[in-house]
Amino acid sequence: MQFDQILQYTLSGLSTGAIYALIGIGFSIIYNSTGIINFAQGEFVMLGGMLTLFFMGPLKLPLWAAIPCAVLISTLTGIVFERFAIRPLRQPTPINLVIITIGGSILMRGLAMLLWGKDTQSLPPFSGDEPIAIGGATILPQHIWILGITLVIIAINKLYFYHTISGKAMRACAYNRRAAGLVGIDVRRMVMFSFMISSAMGAVAGIIVAPLTMTAYDVGVMLGLKGFCAAIIGGMSSGAATVVGGLILGVLESLGAGLVSSGYKDAIAFIILLLILFIRPQGLFGKADSERV
Amino acid sequence: MLEVAGITQIFGGVTALEDVSFVAKKGDITGVIGPNGAGKTTLFNIVSGIYKQTSGSVHLEGKQVTGLPPERLARLGMVRTFQNIELFGSMTVMENVMVGMHTKSSSGILACSFLMPWSIGEERRIRDGAMKWLDFVGITGEADVTAGNLPFGKGRLLEIARALAVEPRLILMDEPAAGLNSQETLALASLIQRIRALGITVVLVEHDMELVMDICDRIVVLNLGRKLAEGTPREIQENPEVIAAYLGEG
Amino acid sequence: MKKELLKFLVFLVIVMAAPLAFKGGYLLNVLVFVGINTMLAIALNLLLGYAGQISLGHAGFFGLGAYLSGIMTATYGWNPWLVMPLAALIVGILAFMIGFPVLKLKGHYLAMATLGLGIIIYIVFNETVDLTGGPSGLSGIPNLTIAGTTFDTDLKNYYLIWSFTSVIVFLAVNLARSRVGRALRAIHDSEVAAQVLGVNARIIKIQIFALSAAISSLAGSLYAHTMTFISPASFGFNFSVELLTMVVIGGLGSIYGSFFGAVLLTLLPEFLREAQDYDIVIYGALLMAMVMFMPGGLVRGIPALFNRFIKPAGKGNGHA
Numbered sequence: 001m002q003f004d005q006i007l008q009y010t011l012s013g014l015s016t017g018a019i020y021a022l023i024g025i026g027f028s029i030i031y032n033s034t035g036i037i038n039f040a041q042g043e044f045v046m047l048g049g050m051l052t053l054f055f056m057g058p059l060k061l062p063l064w065a066a067i068p069c070a071v072l073i074s075t076l077t078g079i080v081f082e083r084f085a086i087r088p089l090r091q092p093t094p095i096n097l098v099i100i101t102i103g104g105s106i107l108m109r110g111l112a113m114l115l116w117g118k119d120t121q122s123l124p125p126f127s128g129d130e131p132i133a134i135g136g137a138t139i140l141p142q143h144i145w146i147l148g149i150t151l152v153i154i155a156i157n158k159l160y161f162y163h164t165i166s167g168k169a170m171r172a173c174a175y176n177r178r179a180a181g182l183v184g185i186d187v188r189r190m191v192m193f194s195f196m197i198s199s200a201m202g203a204v205a206g207i208i209v210a211p212l213t214m215t216a217y218d219v220g221v222m223l224g225l226k227g228f229c230a231a232i233i234g235g236m237s238s239g240a241a242t243v244v245g246g247l248i249l250g251v252l253e254s255l256g257a258g259l260v261s262s263g264y265k266d267a268i269a270f271i272i273l274l275l276i277l278f279i280r281p282q283g284l285f286g287k288a289d290s291e292r293v
Numbered sequence: 294m295l296e297v298a299g300i301t302q303i304f305g306g307v308t309a310l311e312d313v314s315f316v317a318k319k320g321d322i323t324g325v326i327g328p329n330g331a332g333k334t335t336l337f338n339i340v341s342g343i344y345k346q347t348s349g350s351v352h353l354e355g356k357q358v359t360g361l362p363p364e365r366l367a368r369l370g371m372v373r374t375f376q377n378i379e380l381f382g383s384m385t386v387m388e389n390v391m392v393g394m395h396t397k398s399s400s401g402i403l404a405c406s407f408l409m410p411w412s413i414g415e416e417r418r419i420r421d422g423a424m425k426w427l428d429f430v431g432i433t434g435e436a437d438v439t440a441g442n443l444p445f446g447k448g449r450l451l452e453i454a455r456a457l458a459v460e461p462r463l464i465l466m467d468e469p470a471a472g473l474n475s476q477e478t479l480a481l482a483s484l485i486q487r488i489r490a491l492g493i494t495v496v497l498v499e500h501d502m503e504l505v506m507d508i509c510d511r512i513v514v515l516n517l518g519r520k521l522a523e524g525t526p527r528e529i530q531e532n533p534e535v536i537a538a539y540l541g542e543g
Numbered sequence: 544m545k546k547e548l549l550k551f552l553v554f555l556v557i558v559m560a561a562p563l564a565f566k567g568g569y570l571l572n573v574l575v576f577v578g579i580n581t582m583l584a585i586a587l588n589l590l591l592g593y594a595g596q597i598s599l600g601h602a603g604f605f606g607l608g609a610y611l612s613g614i615m616t617a618t619y620g621w622n623p624w625l626v627m628p629l630a631a632l633i634v635g636i637l638a639f640m641i642g643f644p645v646l647k648l649k650g651h652y653l654a655m656a657t658l659g660l661g662i663i664i665y666i667v668f669n670e671t672v673d674l675t676g677g678p679s680g681l682s683g684i685p686n687l688t689i690a691g692t693t694f695d696t697d698l699k700n701y702y703l704i705w706s707f708t709s710v711i712v713f714l715a716v717n718l719a720r721s722r723v724g725r726a727l728r729a730i731h732d733s734e735v736a737a738q739v740l741g742v743n744a745r746i747i748k749i750q751i752f753a754l755s756a757a758i759s760s761l762a763g764s765l766y767a768h769t770m771t772f773i774s775p776a777s778f779g780f781n782f783s784v785e786l787l788t789m790v791v792i793g794g795l796g797s798i799y800g801s802f803f804g805a806v807l808l809t810l811l812p813e814f815l816r817e818a819q820d821y822d823i824v825i826y827g828a829l830l831m832a833m834v835m836f837m838p839g840g841l842v843r844g845i846p847a848l849f850n851r852f853i854k855p856a857g858k859g860n861g862h863a
Binding site: 341367375382394395396398400407412416 | 718724728733735740741742743
């Protein structure tokens with residue numbers, strides 16, 4: 001009984017953890033190529049879910065067609081945000097960057113509210129909601145979708161960063177922006193790529209989690225912050241460390257909510273966040289200077 | 294005055310400084326010279342408490358000060374300037390120097406907020422003191438200019454005035470002549486001598502050989518992180534190893 | 544010095560005269576909140592505009608003051624005038640202790656840590672139902688009284704709150720112009736140079752963080768006693784962002800700027816009553832626009848605009 005419960009919480013924790021990981025990698029990619037923590041990252045997660053609903057509802061597209069449209073629009077939003085808010089900044093001090101990304105975040109959230117209202121809505125699961133039994137626990141098909149899609153995205157990421165020219169150029173930027181510029185890498189384009197990739201990943205995360213947790217104009221705040229927490233645990237790596245960070249966070253949260261108190265569930269992420277920042281700001285696994293991309 | 298003994302600094306496997314020792318005598322102007330990459334600035338950063346060295350010790354007036362943070366060193370009478378002047382760009386020239394009087398004043402948050410009589414008196418003293426130092430380096434005319442708008446040469450003077458406001462017994466200057474034209478350099482040389490005349494010991498890192506040979510009492514030569522030679526300007530000029538090191542550089 | 548005194552007197556006259564313009568109207572009630580928000584914006588500005596340290600958790604300190612006052616007076620019947628300074632002291636000490644690890648962080652990490660702190664406090668307000676009443680709030684907080692006068696009307700509250708606000712403005716202006724204010728701005732411009740001159744950056748940052756939290760707590764206590772009802776919703780992340788917007792709009796490092804920022808942002812939603820949902824969009828757009836086009840805030844941006852466009856273009860563009 002007790003064991004089954006723990007298994008159950010762990011399994012559902014893993015799938016939310018996968019979401020956190022995707023969002024966290026988005027944070028890391030931008031941070032590594034620009035030194036910016038993009039406080040608007042969570043809004044792309046919201047956009048993913050809400051846009052899919054929009055394409056399915058008013059525009060009557062089927063799910064399989066709505067998803068790529070939603071990802072596309074979110075990605076474009078990310079590009080526009082970088083091009084017209086981040087890039088023209090005359091004094092890109094950390095404080096100004098924090099303020100402008102927060103401003104962008106509220107703006108997107110507010111526009112979403114005006115466009116689509118304040119109601120919480122849900123996306124249909126991708127393939128039914130017949131529970132599947134695993135040991136003494138059950139999971140939904142959507143959990144499998146989440147884990148599967150996360151794995152695929154991380155694999156694509158790995159391929160991109162290690163086996164394509166532009167991916168390698170982005171890694172070079174992450175190690176040393178000045179030097180990358182000197183050897184002829186277009187750093188500005190890489191910055192735009194990083195916003196593109198992370199907004200796309202955020203949107204995907206928002207879409208695959210929406211059937212489970214519902215979505216609304218304001219889901220981006222919490223999901224974004226937890227994604228950041230995953231990235232911090234992983235030492236701002238955009239690889240395996242952040243994935244592990246997301247999974248740890250997801251499982252701890254799920255266990256904490258189930259076994260201790262559901263009210264404090266959200267606090268768990270922030271307590272972990274503070275502890276890591278105070279004690280091991282380089283992340284749980286980091287040597288002082290770990291793999292950055 | 295300042296005794297540096299056996300300083301070694303290793304950055305991630307690269308030895309930047311190896312067993313460097315030297316002494317700056319009270320009232321002297323001591324120059325630290327060396328080709329690029331010799332470790333001069335690293336040495337300064339260690340002595341002024343900005344870096345922590347791998348090993349070695351620093352004594353100030355016989356007191357062990359190894360590893361103390363810069364704000365403690367300032368209170369013990371040691372202050373430094375920076376190669377790329379570090380002004381408080383959004384504050385006026387006057388205010389910059391007033392910050393230099395920080396250790397010579399003590400009103401806390403509450404006394405300042407409530408305008409306690411003693412904090413008002415102290416503020417007046419700070420203002421007068423700052424004016425005196427602006428006058429000493431000769432930029433009283435710019436007192437109300439925003440420091441960020443100052444031309445480089447005057448910025449250098451401001452940085453020195455600000456350091457003097459701490460009323461140090463030892464001042465470390467990191468390439469004070471860098472970026473100055475020849476006229477400004479001449480003025481700087483006489484300023485440094487006037488600083489020494491106040492009884493302040495001066496240690497400077499410098500590229501400008503002429504300046505160093507002119508004003509220094511003793512010179513320490515670094516090369517590739519080691520001390521190559523030490524002596525009077527004349528001894529240094531005649532030292533074959535020093536000549537080789539400089540010629541070797543190109 | 545004289546100029547500062549004059550500015551403060553003008554401020555006082557405006558504050559004292561404002562109620563005459565809105566006799567008994569609904570706006571008077573809003574102006575009470577302007578006073579509270581001015582205090583909060585100044586508190587945040589001391590930290591952000593002067594010391595250059597961001598906080599996205601100030602709504603939490605505001606809430607702690609409000610709840611400490613609310614709980615001790617409504618539930619335990621303590622004297623409000625006793626609880627108010629006590630709460631400020633407790634919150635100040637708390638912030639002082641948290642300041643040690645928090646202010647080691649810089650820039651984005653500091654923003655995230657303070658944000659996390661604010662959200663944890665917010666969650667605690669929601670979850671400790673026995674103490675705070677949870678999401679449905681805490682009611683029955685007494686109005687303040689002085690010598691038999693109970694502050695229970697908008698007009699009385701207006702003068703009560705603005706007396707506190709004026710004192711805070713006065714103290715903050717003094718502090719900003721003092722050796723402490725200079726040290727803070729020095730840290731902001733170049734921390735290493737400040738340290739070399741003997742400024743203990745670490746301690747002074749922590750002190751100002753604590754002071755800022757204590758002022759926020761005081762504002763919270765006053766808020767609780769004028770509202771007589773508080774709920775966690777007023778102390779969430781959104782309010783921290785609203786405070787940030789006030790400070791940025793008014794101008795970082797300008798005390799009167801914070802006052803203008805608070806006036807503008809508190810009144811804005813009232814003028815947008817018809818379309819209330821727009822306020823969040825407008826905050827976002829304003830924040831972005833200010834950082835992009837007027838990073839010095841209104842107090843510096845408006846005079847600059849004036850010089851550029853209104854004044855006849857005599858001798859070039861001067862120094863922008």
